[in-house]
Amino acid sequence: MASLEPATAGLIGFGALARQVVAALGDEPIRWVALVREGSSSRVPENVAKVIVLDGLISRRPALVIEAAGQESVFTHVPALLEAGISVLVASMGALADPEIAGRISEARARSGARLIIPSGAIGGLDYLAAVSRLPDVQIRYRLKKPLAAWRSELAALGLSDTKISVTLFEGTPAEAARLYPKNLNAAFTVALTVHPAQLTVAVVADPDIDTNIHEIEAESAVGHATFRFANAPSLDNPKTSAVTALSLAASIRNFLGDGARR
Numbered sequence: 353m354a355s356l357e358p359a360t361a362g363l364i365g366f367g368a369l370a371r372q373v374v375a376a377l378g379d380e381p382i383r384w385v386a387l388v389r390e391g392s393s394s395r396v397p398e399n400v401a402k403v404i405v406l407d408g409l410i411s412r413r414p415a416l417v418i419e420a421a422g423q424e425s426v427f428t429h430v431p432a433l434l435e436a437g438i439s440v441l442v443a444s445m446g447a448l449a450d451p452e453i454a455g456r457i458s459e460a461r462a463r464s465g466a467r468l469i470i471p472s473g474a475i476g477g478l479d480y481l482a483a484v485s486r487l488p489d490v491q492i493r494y495r496l497k498k499p500l501a502a503w504r505s506e507l508a509a510l511g512l513s514d515t516k517i518s519v520t521l522f523e524g525t526p527a528e529a530a531r532l533y534p535k536n537l538n539a540a541f542t543v544a545l546t547v548h549p550a551q552l553t554v555a556v557v558a559d560p561d562i563d564t565n566i567h568e569i570e571a572e573s574a575v576g577h578a579t580f581r582f583a584n585a586p587s588l589d590n591p592k593t594s595a596v597t598a599l600s601l602a603a604s605i606r607n608f609l610g611d612g613a614r615r
């Protein structure tokens with residue numbers, strides 16, 4: 353980072369991702385403040401200040417707020433932060449599949465000039481996908497396979513908790529995937545926003561024979577065929593979340609704060 357002057361950074365939620373982001377940036381001069389829900393069971397360490405209302409976070413004028421709490425918190429908190437001129441890094445990108453919240457975020461950014469930072473999260477290759485997205489007839493397929501532990505409630509609802517074979521849970525559009533699987537399909541919507549949702553198809557698989565979260569992206573266009581495959585170790589604290597996601601957020605935060613955004 354460019355300067356040793358501490359920056360204030362906010363966190364929405366203090367679960368697996370937020371805890372790992374703070375740990376990954378342990379050597380950086382950052383004053384952390386976390387917005388947690390009243391009565392939350394999250395254990396917030398002493399080096400992180402805690403607030404329970406959004407105004408408590410806004411009044412500290414953080415240089416950046418990191419949303420790591422789920423799609424619902426994007427609806428309730430992100431437009432107000434942007435309106436207040438505070439830039440936000442959003443992990444729960446699937447929230448932007450909802451046209452109303454996408455519109456509110458876009459208007460708030462335009463009014464205040466605050467930035468919405470989109471991390472690559474559990475995946476990569478977004479630069480290539482952005483490059484080919486302007487070509488006519490580009491087709492992109494995204495397939496997410498996770499172990500059964502990541503799909504407990506979905507498999508129980510189908511009576512397939514102990515399946516011995518892989519189960520295709522979903523095939524369809526990225527917006528529908530983000531809506532149906534709000535804790536698992538955010539990376540898919542990051543791909544959708546990088547290209548165009550109409551260019552992308554999504555498949556979701558529960559696989560009893562794997563122990564990693566596997567994201568496969570295939571792009572076919574006039575300039576070639578590309579395949580990306582990310583076999584991510586799940587976070588020890590949350591099997592739905594890949595451990596690399598916190599590192600991606602940490603890299604984006606370093607990048608943003610190193611860009612002269614310190615206060």
Ligand SMILES: NC(=O)C1=CN([C@@H]2O[C@H](COP(=O)(O)OP(=O)(O)OC[C@H]3O[C@@H](n4cnc5c(N)ncnc54)[C@H](OP(=O)(O)O)[C@@H]3O)[C@@H](O)[C@H]2O)C=CC1
Nearest residue numbers: 365367368369389392393420421422425444473474538593
């Ligand atoms: N872009 C990507 O590639 C990825 C994105 N994600 C997104 O990140 C989110 C967080 O992941 P992870 O940390 O593993 O999840 P966790 O469930 O471990 O943590 C989320 C925390 O947020 C808290 N929380 C929920 N709602 C609110 C709220 N309205 N205000 C404040 N705190 C809240 C919960 O605490 P409590 O219930 O105690 O209040 C919980 O501790 C996921 O839900 C997903 O949307 C995850 C992985 C990859």
Ligand SMILES: O=C([O-])CC(=O)C(=O)O
Nearest residue numbers: 474536537538539593594
């Ligand atoms: O962490 C992952 O592998 C992906 C994930 O949960 C998401 O995109 O919401």
